Amino acid sequence: MLEVNGLSAGYQGNDVVHDVAFRVHQAEAVMIIGSNGAGKTTLFKTLCGLLSPSSGKVLFEGGDITGIPAERIARLGMRFVSAARHLFPRMTIEENLLLGAYPNKPEPETMSIVLDLFPRLAERWRQRAGTLSGGEQQMLAIGRALMSNPRLLVLDEPSTGLAPLVARAAYEALNVLRERGLTVLVTEQQVPLAMAFCDRGYVLENGFIRLEGTTEQLAANLAVRSAYLGVT
Amino acid sequence: MLNLGYGQIAVTSAIAVALAMEAGIPILPAAALGLLIGGLFGLFLDLTILRPVYRLRGEARVLLSLLLTLGVSFIVDGFLNWRFPLKTLNLHIGGGAVEILGVPMRRGSLVASAITLATFAGLFVFFGRTSLGRAIRSVIEDEEGARLIGIDPKKMLRLILVLSGVLAALVAVTRSMVAPVDTKSGLSITVFALIVTVVGGLGNVVGALLAGIILGIVNVIAADFIGSYISLIILLVAAAVTILIRPAGLLGVKE
Numbered sequence: 296m297l298e299v300n301g302l303s304a305g306y307q308g309n310d311v312v313h314d315v316a317f318r319v320h321q322a323e324a325v326m327i328i329g330s331n332g333a334g335k336t337t338l339f340k341t342l343c344g345l346l347s348p349s350s351g352k353v354l355f356e357g358g359d360i361t362g363i364p365a366e367r368i369a370r371l372g373m374r375f376v377s378a379a380r381h382l383f384p385r386m387t388i389e390e391n392l393l394l395g396a397y398p399n400k401p402e403p404e405t406m407s408i409v410l411d412l413f414p415r416l417a418e419r420w421r422q423r424a425g426t427l428s429g430g431e432q433q434m435l436a437i438g439r440a441l442m443s444n445p446r447l448l449v450l451d452e453p454s455t456g457l458a459p460l461v462a463r464a465a466y467e468a469l470n471v472l473r474e475r476g477l478t479v480l481v482t483e484q485q486v487p488l489a490m491a492f493c494d495r496g497y498v499l500e501n502g503f504i505r506l507e508g509t510t511e512q513l514a515a516n517l518a519v520r521s522a523y524l525g526v527t
Numbered sequence: 528m529l530n531l532g533y534g535q536i537a538v539t540s541a542i543a544v545a546l547a548m549e550a551g552i553p554i555l556p557a558a559a560l561g562l563l564i565g566g567l568f569g570l571f572l573d574l575t576i577l578r579p580v581y582r583l584r585g586e587a588r589v590l591l592s593l594l595l596t597l598g599v600s601f602i603v604d605g606f607l608n609w610r611f612p613l614k615t616l617n618l619h620i621g622g623g624a625v626e627i628l629g630v631p632m633r634r635g636s637l638v639a640s641a642i643t644l645a646t647f648a649g650l651f652v653f654f655g656r657t658s659l660g661r662a663i664r665s666v667i668e669d670e671e672g673a674r675l676i677g678i679d680p681k682k683m684l685r686l687i688l689v690l691s692g693v694l695a696a697l698v699a700v701t702r703s704m705v706a707p708v709d710t711k712s713g714l715s716i717t718v719f720a721l722i723v724t725v726v727g728g729l730g731n732v733v734g735a736l737l738a739g740i741i742l743g744i745v746n747v748i749a750a751d752f753i754g755s756y757i758s759l760i761i762l763l764v765a766a767a768v769t770i771l772i773r774p775a776g777l778l779g780v781k782e
Contacts, residue, residue: 394665
C-alpha cells in the first residue's frame with residue numbers, strides 16, 4: 296500500500312533522514328520507533344507532503360506521490376494525524392469533524408462510526424476544539440482524519456502529551472479501527488504501546504533505519520530492549 | 528494578513544460605477560459592474576503582489592501584506608487623483624425622510640443599512656453553514672491543519688481576496704447612497720475598516736457587525752456634536768481602549 300525507497304529529507308538542505316526504505320501492506324499496522332530526534336517526525340512530514348524529500352521515492356497504492364503537496368495527498372486517501380494535531384481551535388467539534396470530509400458531504404455512517412469510537416466528541420459537539428483536553432483533542436484529530444474514510448492512517452506520536460490511561464484508550468480506539476481493516480502507520484516513543492498494537496516495525500536511529508522485523512522479532516532483539524525499553 | 532488597499536479598491540469601484548452611469552448604463556448593472564471590478568481588483572492583488580506574502584508565516588506575513596497593500600493604495604490613489612480628480616459617485620436616493628419609531632431616517636441610509644444587513648446575513652450563513660465557508664475559516668485557523676485534510680490554502684486565500692474586493696465595492700456603492708464617494712474617500716474607508724476589524728476581532732463576522740454598529744453610532748454622534756475631524760480621533764481612541772481591555776476584540780477569544 297505504501298512503499299518508500301531511498302528517501303532522504305530534512306530542512307534547508309541538511310538531511311535529517313537518510314536513505315530510508317520501508318513498506319506498509321494492506322490491513323497492516325506498522326510502527327516506526329526511535330528515540331527523540333531520530334527523525335521520525337521529519338520522515339512523516341515528508342511522507343504526507345509537508346516537506347519535500349531531497350531524494351528517494353514514495354509510492355501510495357502504486358502511484359508516485361513523491362513531492363506532491365500535502366493537500367493533494369490527503370485527498371488520495373492517506374491521512375496524516377500530526378503530533379501537533381493542527382485542529383481548528385475556534386471552530387466547534389462538529390465543524391472540525393465536518394471539515395474532515397471536505398470537499399465531500401460527510402457520510403452519516405462514517406460520522407456514527409467516529410462518534411461510537413469517541414463518544415466524548417458527541418458530548419462536546421458544540422464546544423470549541425480549543426477548549427478540549429489533550430486526550431479529547433487527540434480523539435478529535437483522529438476522528439477528523441477518519442471522516443474522509445482514508446485507506447491509510449498515518450499517526451505521528453499519538454500518545455504525545457497524554458496521560459498513560461488516556462494514551463492506552465487512544466490505542467484501544469485504533470485497535471477497533473484496525474479490526475475494521477484500516478491500514479495504520481504510526482511513530483511512537485512509548486514503544487510498549489506501539490508494540491502491543493503493531494504487526495511489524497522499523498527502528499529509526501539518527502535518521503537511518505537500523506532494524507526491522509515483526510513486533511516479536513523487534514521485542515526479542517536485545518538492542519531494542521536496552522535502547523528503547525530500558526531493559527538490559 | 529491585513530489589506531490596507533481596501534479603501535482604494537472601494538474608490539476604484541466607485542469611479543467605475545460613476546463612469547458606467549455617465550455612459551448611460553442603468554444603476555443596477557452599473558453597480559454590478561462595480562462589484563465585479565472590486566472582485567477583480569482583489570484577484571489581481573492575490574495573483575501579483577501577495578504571492579511573496581503567502582510564503583511567509585505569522586507576524587512577517589502581516590507586516591509584509593500591510594506594507595505591500597499600502598504601497599498599492601498609494602499608487603492607486605495617485606493614479607485616480609491624476610485621472611479622475613473630480614469624479615464622484617453619488618447614488619442619492621430621493622424622497623423625504625421616512626419615520627421609523629418616531630425617528631426620521633433618510634431613505635439612503637435605510638437602503639444602505641438594509642443592503643449591509645442582508646450582506647452580513649449572507650456572510651454569516653456562508654461562513655457558518657456551508658462547507659466552502661468552513662474551509663475558508665479552517666485556513667485562517669490553521670493553515671497546516673487545512674492542508675492535512677485536503678484543503679489548498681492558496682485557493683482559499685484567493686477566494687478571500689476576491690470576496691473582500693467585492694465587499695469593498697459594495698461599501699463604495701452603499702456609502703454613496705448616504706454621502707458622495709470620491710477619489711479622496713479611500714483613506715477614511717481603510718481607516719474605518721481597520722478600526723472596525725480591530726475592535727470586532729480579526730476574522731470575526733459578528734464582531735465586525737457589532738463593532739461597525741457601535742462605532743458608527745459613536746462616529747455620527749461625535750461628528751454631530753464635536754466635529755468630523757475630532758470624531759476620527761475619538762474612533763481611534765475607542766479602538767485603542769478596546770485593544771487594551773480586550774486584545775482579541777469585542778467578541779474575540781483568547782488563543
